[in-house]
Structure formats: structure tokens, C-alpha cells
Amino acid sequence: MREVAIIAFGQTPNRRKELYRNDAEMVAPVVAEVLKGVGLSRRDVDFTCSGSSDFLAGYSFSWVMAIDALGAWPPIQESHVEGEAAWALYEAWVKMLCHEEIEVALVYGFGRQSMSSPREVMVLMNDPYLETPLWPDTISQAALQARTLLDAGLCTERGFADIAVRNLRHAESNPLAQLSGRPDPDALLETPTIASPLRKHDCPPITDGACAVLLAAGDRARALCKRPAWIRGLAHRIDVQALGRRDLTRSHSARLAAEAAGAIGNRIDIVELHAPFTPQDWILQRELEIPEGTVINPSGGIHQGNPMMGASLVRFGEVAVRIIRGEADRGVAHGTQGPCLQQNIVGVLEGE
Amino acid sequence: MADAQKPVTTIKTPIAIHYDYSIGAGASTFMRAIREGRILGARCPDTGKVYVPPRLTSVETASPMSELVELPDRGVVYTYCIVNIKFYDQVLEIPYAYAYIVLDGADSAIMHLIQECPVEKMRPGMRVQAVWKDPSEWTESMENIRYFKPTGEADMPIETIMNEIRKKSYA
Numbered sequence: 001m002r003e004v005a006i007i008a009f010g011q012t013p014n015r016r017k018e019l020y021r022n023d024a025e026m027v028a029p030v031v032a033e034v035l036k037g038v039g040l041s042r043r044d045v046d047f048t049c050s051g052s053s054d055f056l057a058g059y060s061f062s063w064v065m066a067i068d069a070l071g072a073w074p075p076i077q078e079s080h081v082e083g084e085a086a087w088a089l090y091e092a093w094v095k096m097l098c099h100e101e102i103e104v105a106l107v108y109g110f111g112r113q114s115m116s117s118p119r120e121v122m123v124l125m126n127d128p129y130l131e132t133p134l135w136p137d138t139i140s141q142a143a144l145q146a147r148t149l150l151d152a153g154l155c156t157e158r159g160f161a162d163i164a165v166r167n168l169r170h171a172e173s174n175p176l177a178q179l180s181g182r183p184d185p186d187a188l189l190e191t192p193t194i195a196s197p198l199r200k201h202d203c204p205p206i207t208d209g210a211c212a213v214l215l216a217a218g219d220r221a222r223a224l225c226k227r228p229a230w231i232r233g234l235a236h237r238i239d240v241q242a243l244g245r246r247d248l249t250r251s252h253s254a255r256l257a258a259e260a261a262g263a264i265g266n267r268i269d270i271v272e273l274h275a276p277f278t279p280q281d282w283i284l285q286r287e288l289e290i291p292e293g294t295v296i297n298p299s300g301g302i303h304q305g306n307p308m309m310g311a312s313l314v315r316f317g318e319v320a321v322r323i324i325r326g327e328a329d330r331g332v333a334h335g336t337q338g339p340c341l342q343q344n345i346v347g348v349l350e351g352e
Numbered sequence: 353m354a355d356a357q358k359p360v361t362t363i364k365t366p367i368a369i370h371y372d373y374s375i376g377a378g379a380s381t382f383m384r385a386i387r388e389g390r391i392l393g394a395r396c397p398d399t400g401k402v403y404v405p406p407r408l409t410s411v412e413t414a415s416p417m418s419e420l421v422e423l424p425d426r427g428v429v430y431t432y433c434i435v436n437i438k439f440y441d442q443v444l445e446i447p448y449a450y451a452y453i454v455l456d457g458a459d460s461a462i463m464h465l466i467q468e469c470p471v472e473k474m475r476p477g478m479r480v481q482a483v484w485k486d487p488s489e490w491t492e493s494m495e496n497i498r499y500f501k502p503t504g505e506a507d508m509p510i511e512t513i514m515n516e517i518r519k520k521s522y523a
Contacts, residue, residue: 018374019374020374020376020377020380021374021376021377022374022375022376022377022378022379023376024376024407024408024409025376025377025378025408025409028408028409028414031414032414042414058369058371058373059373068407068409068411069409069414070414071409071410071411071412071413071414071415072411073411073412073413112374114372115371115372115373115374116369116370116371116372117369117370120369121369124367128365129363129365132365132367133363133365
């Protein structure tokens with residue numbers, strides 16, 4: 001199989017509200033940054049793929065506007081996924097496996113949650129006849145999952161708080177983090193619930209942002225980057241949509257994706273989990289069989305910043321840059337979308 | 353047919369989501385100017401082309417575009433369409449015309465309504481000028497211009513339009 005690697009990653013600072021820039025204006029500097037970092041120009045990019053959502057943007061074909069950020073002349077080869085950008089990475093990767101002439105690919109994602117109420121917007125992903133009319137907002141759905149874990153005796157609310165504390169502590173070394181700190185987990189448990197049993201610290205922040213990675217193949221990657229983060233495996237799977245037909249203590253699709261990507265049963269230095277809610281972090285640790293000693297979410301994960309539709313690609317970027325910088329040899333990146341970890345993508349990245 | 357066998361053909365599930373839309377820096381520059389009755393574009397440093405409304409980066413080359421250009425409120429109809437269909441929420445009497453108008457000095461078209469011109473008189477090359485609302489009504493809106501109307505000046509010949517399009521389009 002052709003070797004493909006992540007050779008560069010960039011992202012905007014995680015901000016609660018990006019009031020003064022539109023999507024294209026958020027994407028442009030990030031794309032310029034990743035290209036400049038490896039000494040390429042936009043004309044060196046053979047294929048471009050992005051991930052975003054019109055529902056978040058509030059208008060149709062919003063991703064077409066974002067193409068303005070690229071300087072797309074002469075016309076470029078481009079594609080888009082309506083969803084989390086890690087799936088755009090998947091498309092670009094597959095395209096590179098199939099087409100030798102694509103040596104460099106640009107993948108980016110962006111989203112501005114602040115313009116609407118994301119917990120309401122995301123309801124529109126549900127069954128439009130039976131579920132959406134009841135408006136089961138995102139946090140309530142995640143709370144159902146959390147309650148299921150507590151009732152099954154698998155988790156405790158203190159355990160959830162510990163996950164939040166771990167993420168926020170790691171975020172202290174992330175200069176782009178929106179949230180960080182060293183809260184006392186016992187004090188966190190004194191705070192009120194938003195949707196019982198979930199409290200504020202169990203939920204992701206609302207973030208506006210954009211991110212981009214560059215992929216390169218084989219010796220081109222080696223020429224552009226001292227230590228490329230090679231994609232050793234990448235796979236995605238999906239569970240059924242109706243929550244009532246799923247065992248919410250599990251994420252079968254996450255496990256299957258991890259198995260297919262080769263993420264299970266090997267040493268992992270770092271893992272970035274796209275777990276918007278703390279109970280999902282626990283579920284993913286179990287499904288991915290993350291070994292003892294692995295550093296989980298060195299960036300602070302989703303709890304330091306959640307630029308929705310870009311957030312999954314940030315997980316891949318955060319693992320990749322640590323391999324590129326030589327801080328880790330082998331890492332796993334995970335992305336999710338859909339209610340309660342419905343759809344999952346897992347990648348294994350490795351340095352030479 | 354008994355009620356139990358009646359097919360359920362529709363259900364009503366009202367959806368309303370509120371957005372506070374951030375238009376961004378380029379469009380903000382345009383809106384601040386249109387509030388004062390001015391139309392702004394931005395010039396690409398690589399190609400010299402003027403885009404209306406301004407964008408932060410060139411559509412063609414991705415270079416930052418910092419030079420703003422004030423444009424006149426008159427130009428040429430490059431192409432147009434005539435709306436003959438009644439649709440929900442329509443406020444105008446059909447038929448009416450919408451046109452791609454290239455303002456003098458610009459390299460990209462804006463879209464606006466054409467009035468004071470029977471639709472059968474619409475043609476490419478027609479010179480038009482903006483009809484503004486009273487300045488007391490100006491806000492951050494393209495609707496400060498109520499519509500464009502013919503100026504009565506000589507048309508731009510179709511050959512010139514075709515040449516201009518070739519020149520203005522990316523090369």
C-alpha cells in the first residue's frame with residue numbers, strides 16, 4: 001500500500017466566538033500557515049478536501065464560500081464532506097491510495113458554533129418523524145448515555161469529573177486552548193447538573209475555529225518533512241441511528257474502526273479522543289483498549305476547545321505534530337460525529 | 353375508508369433555529385460603506401482586478417487584498433434573467449428582471465433588481481444606475497439601493513461585453 005503521511009498541521013486559537021471573521025477568513029490564514037511551514041505554495045496541492053456543516057453555518061453551500069480562502073485558480077481538484085473533517089482526511093487518504101498523481105493533499109475543517117445553539121442544531125441529525133419533534137438536545141442525549149453507564153455500575157460521576165480534570169490539566173500546556181486549569185474534582189461534583197447526571201465540566205465548550213493538515217506521499221513526504229507522521233491505518237464505522245436500538249454503554253462502531261485501523265493490541269504513546277462528553281471518553285478507552293501508560297489527550301482534548309466539524313481533524317493534527325516533533329513514536333487519533341458516538345473514525349500514526 | 357386505514361400523508365414538525373450571522377471583515381467593510389451610500393471593492397495586488405464586495409484575500413491568487421477602491425453606482429448589464437414564477441413570500445409583481453451588473457471599474461458583477469424598464473426591453477449591454485433609498489433610511493444593507501434603472505446612454509456593444517468577459521474572467 002502507498003505510504004501517506006501527515007506532514008503539517010495548523011489551527012486557529014480556540015475561541016468562544018469569532019465575531020470578526022467569516023468562514024473563509026478563518027480558513028485562509030490556517031491554510032497559508034501549513035503551506036508555508038513546509039515551503040509549498042497553493043499550486044503544489046494536488047487535491048483538497050474539507051469538512052463542515054451548512055447547519056452550523058446557517059446557509060446552504062457554505063463550504064463553497066470557504067473555497068475563496070484557497071485562491072482556487074487555475075481550477076482545483078476539490079471535494080467536501082458535510083460533517084466532521086476527519087472524514088475529509090479519510091477521503092483524501094483514499095484518493096491518494098488510488099491515484100499516484102496526487103502527491104500532496106490539503107484537508108481542512110471549520111465551524112462556528114457560536115452563531116446558533118449547537119445543542120438545538122444537532123437535533124436535526126435525528127429521525128425527523130419520531131425523535132426530532134421531541135427536540136432531544138445533544139446534552140440530554142449524552143446524559144442518557146451517562147445515566148446508562150452509571151446504572152450499569154460501570155462508571156461514577158467522580159470518574160467523569162476526573163476525566164474533565166485530566167483534560168483541563170493537559171490543556172495548560174496548549175497555547176491555543178480555550179479552557180484549562182486545575183479544578184478540584186470534588187468541587188466540580190458540587191456544581192449543578194445541566195442535564196442530570198452531566199455537569200458543565202462534562203460538556204464541551206462552544207468554540208469557533210478552523211484547522212488544516214497537509215498530507216504527502218512517500219518520498220515527497222520525506223523531502224518536505226524531517227519526520228512525517230505516517231498513516232499506518234485509518235478506518236471508520238457507523239452504528240444505527242436510533243438510540244433505542246443501541247447499547248449506549250458501548251460503541252461498537254468505535255471498536256470495529258479501531259480494529260480495522262490496527263489500533264488495538266499495539267503500544268501507543270499518545271491518543272487523542274474526540275469525546276465531546278466525559279462519559280464518552282471512558283467508553284472510547286474501553287473500546288479502543290488503550291493500554292496503561294498511554295497519554296490520553298495531551299492537547300486537552302475536546303474540553304479545551306471544540307471547533308465543531310474541525311474538532312476531529314484537530315485530534316489527528318495533535319497526534320501528528322507530536323510525532324513530527326519527535327515527542328512520540330506511535331499515536332492513535334479518533335474522531336466522532338452523530339449522537340452518543342454514533343459514527344467513529346480511528347487512525348494510527350507513526351514516525352520512522 | 354375507516355379512520356384506522358387512512359394513510360398518514362403528512363405530519364407537522366415545526367423547526368426554527370436562530371442564527372446571529374458574522375459576515376466577516378471583508379463584508380463588514382462593504383456594509384460600513386453602503387451605510388453611507390458608497391460602494392467599495394478591493395483590488396488584487398497580483399492581477400489588478402477589482403472585486404465587489406471586498407474580500408480579505410484574492411479569489412484567484414489568495415494574496416491579501418488591502419487596497420480598497422470606491423466604485424460609481426452605475427455600470428453595465430452583462431446578463432439578466434426574467435422572473436415569471438410566483439413563489440412563496442414574493443413581494444414583487446411578476447414579471448421582473450434581475451441582472452448581473454458590472455459597475456464601471458469593477459471586474460466582478462453584483463446582482464440586483466432592474467426596474468423602470470419593461471422586461472421585454474432588457475438586453476445585455478444596457479447601461480444602468482442605482483436608485484437609492486432616502487439617506488435617512490440607509491442601514492447596513494444592499495437594499496439601500498432599491499433597484500437599478502436604465503440611464504438611456506448608448507449600450508455597450510455585445511462584442512465589447514464578450515471581450516470584457518474574457519478579460520475579466522480568470523486568466
